[in-house]
Amino acid sequence: MSPHAPVLLAEVLEALEPKPGDVVIDATFGAGGYTRAILETGATVIALDRDPTVQPYADAVANDFPGRFRLVRTPFSGLAEAFAGSGAARLDGVVFDIGVSSMQLDQAERGFSFMRDGPLDMRMSGEGESAADIVNTWEHGPLAHIFKLYGDERQSGRVATAILRRRAERPFERTLDLAEVVEKALGGRRGAPIHPATRVFQALRIAVNDELGELRAGLEAAEATLSPGGRLAVVTFHSLEDRIVKAFLTERSGAAPGGSRHAPVAVETRKPSFVLKFKGAREAGEAEREANPRARSAKLRAAVRTDAAPWGRIAA
Template sequence: MTAPHAPVLLDEVIEALAPKPGQLVIDATFGAGGYSRAILQAGADVIALDRDPSVQSHADALAADFPGRFQLVRTPFSGLAEAFAQSGRDRLDGAVFDIGVSSMQLDQAERGFSFMRDGPLDMRMSSDGPSAADVVNTYEHGPLAHLIRLYGEERQSGRIATAILRRRQEQPFERTLDLAEVIEKALGGRRGAPTHPATRTFQALRIAVNDELGELRAGLAAAEACLSPGGRLAMVTFHSLEDRIVKAFFTERSGATPGGSRHAPQKIESRKPSFTLAFKGAREAGEAELAANPRARSARLRAGVRTEAPAWGPFEGAMAA
């Protein structure tokens, strides 16, 4: 069996990054440090980013094992450029992002990420800003239903929002299992469904509370701006919303965006590609990893290599947040 919180697609990520001694790589989603440790073992130095205060013990262990070669910066993706600038290094050779909630966070009931464990309805990756409880207890029907449909891709978002508003008039939501039960009843129970009825709503709340898609876009643009020519960007995603954004970014920035209708005026892109694709499409976990780590089932890896062309700047593609 795989170790707890094992990073998915580890071999594929290291192959895509190709870290070497003396290089600098940013691990933008440190978590338990699986990618960072493998990169350090390959000889490269690592700046790790994470806004979750609970990862500090893992960071301390790596700093002790690799003195002078590892640093943790408490920041979300949008702080990548500042973290690199503060390092004093003049070249960034790689960056890796593992998008979404970690199994470590799901396992901590007090964080409120999981509908399988009772805990406070929080879901914040840091301690800042509104919690999931604030969202379900204050949003009106329209905005709440829109949020659940957009970020959770939940077709029954209107029915769920109605049930939430009706229940909160009697008592505000405070606990994860309380909300999960209301959603389950609103959708008529499980009836042998392979996934819990609250799965999509909890995903939507988590994404909204942490501005995950906004941070993803900011992180992609920051990596493009900071990576040196030949630097490598590896992106691991776990659901379609994230993967569509990453795919659209690499498609656009590699100059592979398909043309529009032949009857419509053609947009001529004058900017040179800022990335070449490390490989076509997305790579997925093999049978051995799937058997050892079920979390890898939905994981997809896309990667690119930075060219010498200027960065294109902010990215707003794939979907409106």
């Protein structure tokens, strides 16, 4: 059994339309849920993941589908290089499943969860600055900024103050330690529908892994790498991610550039690089939401690559 159930699987397959001979990039391999379903259609999959702990799942997939699967350990920003290294002539599909996986949350030693005691880590790749590094070294302003920007925490300043006060006594090392300090700073649970530390932990995870920067880089790489007629499918789980994907696809499917009568802008007319597969976002049905709580906030957006030149960089 996979420790991570792929969300909106049927809808993703419908958007990708994989078939024998196609080459598809699964940009978030995880436990291989999307990858296996795509391989079962006869397509070839190049899977990406920066998390080294997924290797056993990749080995199992490679054993079951010899010659049609390879895993490249890289974040989204390495998508174009991963495809170039595959030797494939064309790219027919790319799928992204954004955010943290169930198995990462379930592994206390990874430090993603405020419900399980573990080292305050949160690094998907196991490399670079950890969550403990951030809360123990960043100043008040930058801490409050990420809590507000990435976590939508209204009392971000109060939380940052509490963190600085506590770390002056001793550094943070464990997840439950930080969760307790955040909870006290916000006045306890008081019947709140979510744990008080939810937004702060989300913000730290996004900052540690540069998730929004990697999403932008991945979308840029998919646009540059997909062949004409290639399909793009992106599953998001919160508004920050969805806003980036929505803006990207809205703009590059032909929305007019902005401007005003007071400050008109001269913008070069560019041909749409994508055509939307459907308007808006698809969401999970009632049965899937009941079976998999993670599906409740999921949104799928999808588009087809045209033969126009890529637009390039996404504004932050």
